[in-house]
Amino acid sequence: MDELEVLNRLCKELGESTDPAIRARAEQNLAELVDSPQCLRRCMLLLERGDLPYGPVVASNTLMKLLNSKTGILVDQKLELSRYILNLLGTRSSSLPPFIVSSLCQLFARITKQEWTYTDSSDRHVFHTPVSEMITTIDLNGGNQSMLALQLLSTLLTDFNSQAGMESVNKHRKGIALFRDSYIFEIFETSISLLSAISQKDVTTLQMPFVLAVLDLCLNTLLFDFIGSLSDETSEDNYTVQVPTIWRTAFTDGKLVDLIFGLYIKLPSVASEKVLHIGVQLASVRRTLFNGSERQTYLEHVVAGVKRVIENPEKLTEQACFFARRQKKPAFHEFCRMVSRLKTNFQLCELIKVPDYAAVMRLLAQFTVESLRSGPKIVQIAMTRQSVIHNAKKYLKFVPQNELRNLELLLSSFNVRGAQFMMDLSANSTYFLLTFWQRMVTSVPYVRSSEDNLLNLCCPEIMTAFVESRLQNVERVVRDGHDDPLDDQGATLQVMEHLAIICRCDYEKTAQLLASAFDENARVMEAGSEGDIRVVIAEGRLVWLVTLIGTAVFGKTAVSNNEEHDKLDGDLVARRAYIMDQSYAQITKSSPVYDKLNSELGVSDETDMLSIIVQKILTNLKYWATNEHILELSLSLLKDLSLGYTAVRKLFRLQEVQLLLSNHTAEHFVFLGQSVPYSTMKHRTIFYEALTRLLTIDLNDDEQLFEQFMQPLGATTRQLTAIMTTPNYSGTVSQEELKRVVVGLCRDLRGVAVACSTKNLFQILFDWLYPEVFNIMMRAVEEWSTSPEVMTPIFRLLAELCQNRQQRLKFEMSDRILVMPDVSRERAYAERYKNIGIIFNVLKCALIGAYVPFGVFRLYGDPCLQDSLNMFVKLFIKIPEEDFHSYTKIAQHYYNLLENVVQDNIAFVSNLQPEVFAAILRSVHTGVTSLDAVVITSACSALDSILNYLYKRFTRAPHPVAKVGMEPEGDSCLVAVKSQPQLMSDILTSMMTSLMFGEVKCQWSISRPLLGLILLQEEVFTNFKREVISQQPEDRHAVFEQAFLGLMDGVEMSLTVKNKDIFTQNLAKFRREIVEAVKGKDVSPSASNNEMC
Incomplete structure (x- = not known):
């Protein structure tokens, strides 16, 4: 049997065999292909002559693994493979299954992305040539070659948005920048010209696969990561499309927006989702691309497009029906996202100026109301086929008559699960509509326009629709067993945060609606018998109403002072307290709310109300501790109360709180025991933080009272010390139980440490901790260094102890130095990224806390500081560069620490190995181009310190002389910079x-x-300046040259603070002139280049 036959047999066994053993053996044999020296040759053999479909699929997947591996393949081999794939697709794509074509397109895209910055001996970008040819290949006839070119370009754009297969972030960003500057605008213009031509053709003559492919290409250009942020679109907040400034001419006149919304009207519903997704991106184009008048014009075109969609909604609901079966997001979802982006990217004052504002607001309000009501109705429709057809126009009134037969065919296979999907889809989509209204209401106080914003008319209707639809859905949850939206706590909280703002518009209507619904269901619950389904439904509705009442009261702002609204709040709170004996409202004793509470419940002041709340919290902690959601919310409320300046003093005097401060053990609260999961133990920190805040209100440095409070923790400490100092104790004590005790102690003490924010309190705590608790932590690290569930609480406690919050660490000199060794000796045991990030934070706090005199370490031969810095470098190297910025907290802690290391310990940095210093510079490069403001600030500060030092070293002739007590400076950093100037x-x-x-x-x-x-x-x-100017149109050369001259005007050859201040002022003016020049405006010369900007 020859080689090809063996490979084909293995591929077939992997794809078709039902025997798990045969499949596993085939998978193992084929997996060895990646490590084989013959991998490339055998994969190309399978691509050319392998049996369809398994041979080409295995070959494509194997080659992708090879490209993503560290060994990879040579550039010449990649170029050959790229040409081979294009030739294969060009000759056989029509005969290959679509999924194989997609796999090969992905393979081509990965090769091209990896080598996009490569130049051959003639300084040619040889991997660019195919892309240029593809762009010119596309024509309106929609032939096979055009379709293939569209698919390849779309796949390439998508792959560039991912770092997959790239060896470093820097190389990926270079590729993104080069691709962006050389080809994307040309691709975008090509897609727009094709769409423009399509809009002129008769819809009956269009080839829809070609149209969809062009739409995909246009969409992918707008989804491109223009600034190399490596982000995705999972976060809707403040999302903007960062198109380059040179694209502005394509957007400013609004014709592109009109074209896209015209295509929505013209094209069949199968294209609606893609068209509206493009509309979402157009509504998200960054504001700074336009000047004031251009932005207003652009907004008017977008709003006009939104109006056209609402006035022609057939395709929204039509797609919603058919996509439910396919589990995809319909055009309805994209349209809701587009509406949300209107307020994300534009301001209310700008929206009010739009001529169609009033009409669009009324249409959007009606659309939101119908959308909120449609979810529960869809579920009801799905229950019987006959009721669907009979009530189709009533429930899905936007569906055309000619589509009802298609709807009937669909519903023959449409089950309750499909209906539930549509319900979930409606909830997910309407969230974006609520986001729009919430942001509109939030902006009202900041708008001084005399024109009516119409929100007082729209918001009550929306609130009514939401309340009524959710109450109606409760019956379906109870009777038919559908999922309860309230079970998804995260989604419910997000929606309630929006409703808390929306409901305060014309609050009287909302309060009346909630009160009447509450009374009606309360009567049903009281009058009914246990087990009566009507009582169960009423209870479910009361849960919703209690949640909505809490939301409504929570929406009251601190600055508002409306007695009528206070009375309405009191009326609602009284109803809620009647059912649950608790309230989340923060109100004052003098508020009229207590008039109602006193008459209904005998609650006369804030102390009585706090007593009810605390009793409920303690009940939850005692009897519902196994329910993590209830535990988390109860502790969160207790913490919030302990933070209130007035409330915390009243709380301290309550009998329930005094009992709590004296009885906080596992005997009284189960979640303080060792039988709960590790995830539940983290809540102990919040518990002890709140208790310590309550305790310290009137502590007045009373150490005896503090000792009394700490008795349960002291007993645990003594027990652990006795066990862990016993030789060979591991055989007599359960290791798992011992780990849980250590974790619980660290969680508890961290909460205590957070609350000890003053110098005297922290001194008392530190005296209590040292040395027993530090010895326990040291022993635990030695014993369980590979257990992250133990290491993380220990490091978090250390990080908290090193926080010099409110200068609390300014105590006796000997104690200060004791903290540092116990912190730094933990470093060698960290093996997890999370713990590495915490260690970075610990060391940063120690360096900037101003409580350790570092000079004494080297002077007296203590290697503690040197060991800590060396461990910092080792941990930095431990994290691969490609993973570093995937973890935001680690990146922030690292750059904060690096900033302080290079400021105060630059001699240490100068002695690092050249490759380590180069890695630090690469990380700084990544940091200064980040999107995280914290990372940018720290990275720039670190870079500034490094450059100050390098400039001194390069301009200072003699080698620096080491000072007493300071580390001698080295030359490794100079070697690194000279050997790798590209850094x-x-x-x-x-x-x-x-x-x-x-x-x-x-x-x-x-x-x-x-x-x-x-x-x-x-x-x-100088070379950069020359290259930038040469790339500009001829008429801008003089402006750019003048701007570059002004940048260095008055700047001397030094890095003094004064000189940097001059340069900073020049830079602000320079950037303004460049931006104006790129926009095509005339830049008038200024009298002085040093003016403040």
Whole structure:
């Protein structure tokens, strides 16, 4: 049997065999292909002559694994493979199954992305050539070659948005920038010209697969990650499309928006979802792309498009029906997202100025009401086929008559699960509508326009629709067993946060609605008998109403002072307290709310109300501790109460609180025991934080009272000390139980430490902790260093102890030095990223806390600081560069720590190995181009310190002489910079490009290190300036040259603070002139280049 036959047999066994053993053996044999020296040849053999469909699929997947592996393949081999794949697709794509074509397109895209920045010996980008040819191949006839080119380009755009297969973030961002600057606008213009031509053709002559492929291409260009943020669209908040400034001419006149919404009207419903997704992106284009008048014009076109969709809603509901079976997001969902983006990207004052504002607001309000009511109705429709057809026009009134037969065929296979999907889809989609209304209401106080915003008319209707639809759905939950939306606590909380704002518009109507519904269902519950289904339904509705009442009361702002609204709140709270004996309202004793509470419940003041709340909290903690949701919410409420300046003093005097402070053991609260899961134990921190705050209100440095409070924790500490100091104790005590005791103790003590925010309190706590608790932690680290469930609580406690919050760590000198060794000796045991991030934070707190005199360490031969810094470098290297920025907290802690290390310990940094220093510079490059403001600020500060030091070293002739008690400076950093000059040149290029053509965060922070980069690399800066000017139109050359001259006007060859201040002012003016020039405006010369901007 020859090689091809063996490979085909294995592929077939993997794909068809029902015997798990045979499939496992085939999978193992084929997996060895990746490590084989013959991998590339055998995969190409399978692609060319392998049996369909399994041979090409296995070959494509294997090659993808090979490309993503660290070994990979040579560039010449990649070029050959890329050409082979294109030839294979060009000759056989019509005969191959679609999923194989997609797999091969993905393979081509990955190869092209990986080598996009590669140039051959002739300085040609050889991997760019196929892309250029594809763009010219596409024509309106929609032939096979055009379809293939569209699919390849769309796949390439999508793959560029992912870092998959890239060896580093920096290389990926370079590729993104080069692809963006060279081809994406051309691709975008091609897709728009095709869509424009399609809009002129008769819809009956259109080839829909070709139309959908063009829409995909246009959409993927707008979804492109223009600034290399490596983000996705999972976060809807503040999402903007960061199109380059040179694209502005394609957007400012609004014709593109009109074209897209015209296609929505013209094209069949199968294209609606893609068209509206493009509309979502157009509504999200960054505001700074336009000037004031252009932005208003653009907004008017977007609003006009939204109006056209609402006036022609057939395709929204039509798709919702048919997509429910396919489990996809219909056009309805995309339209809701588009509405949400209107208020995300534009301001209320701008929306009010739109001529169609009043009409669109009324249409949107009606649309929202119908959408909120449609979810429960869809479930009811699905119960019987006959009722659907009979009531189709009533419930799905937007469905055309000619589609009812299709709807009937669909419903023959449409089950309750499909209906539930549609219900979930409706809830997910209407969330975006509620987001729009919430943001509109939130903006009202900041608008001074005399025109009516119409929110007082729209919001009560929306609130009524929401309440009534949810109450109606309770019956279906009880009778038919559908999922209860309230079970999804996260989604419910998000919706309630929006409703809390919306309901305060014309609050009287909302309060009356909630009160009447509450009374009606309360009467049913009281009058009915146990087990009566009507009582169960009434109870379910009361749960919704209690939640909505809490939401409504919570929506009262601190600045509002409306006695009528206070009375309404009191009326609602009285009803809620009648059922649940608790309230989440924060109100004052003098408020009229107590008039109602006193008459109904005998609650005369805030103390009585707090007593009811505390009793309910303690009941929950005692009897519902196994329910993590109830436990978390109860403890969160207790913590919030302990933070209130007035409430906490009244709480302390309550008998229930005094009993709590004296009885906080596992005997009284189950969640303090060892039988609960580790995930539940984390709540102990909040519990002890709240208790300690209550205790310390009147503590007045009473150590005896503190000792009394800490007795249960002291007993645990003594027990652990006795066990862990006994030789060979592991055989006599359960290791799992012992770990849980240590974890619980660390969680508890961290809560206590958080609340001890003053110097005297922290001194008392530290005296209590040292040395027994530190010894326990040390022994635990030695014993369980590979157990993250133990390490994380220990490191979090250490991090909290190192926080110099409110200067609480300014106590006796000997105690300060004791903290540092116990912190740093933990480092060697961290093996998890999460714990590495915590360790970075611990060391950062120790370095900046101003409570450790670091000079004494080296002077007296203590290696503690040196060991800590060395461990920091080892942990930094431990995290792969490609994973580093996948963890936001780790990145923030790292850059904060690096900022302080290079400021105070630059000599240590200068002695690092050249490859380590180079890795640090690469990480700084990634940091200054981040989207996280915290990371940018710290990375720029760190870079500024490094450049200050390098500039001194390069301009200082003699080698620096070591000072007494200080580490001698090394030359490794100079070696790294000289041997790899691209390290700093890449940073300079990235920062200048971002400042000139992109969105800039923290411009002041970026300006500080930029001067050092320019002075250290004058030739690089000159070449960059020349290249940028040459790429501009001829009429802009003079403006750009003048702007670059002004950038360095008055700047000396030094890095003094004064010189940097001059450069920072010049940079602000420089950026403004460049932005205006790119927009095509005339830039008038200023009298002084040093003016404040």
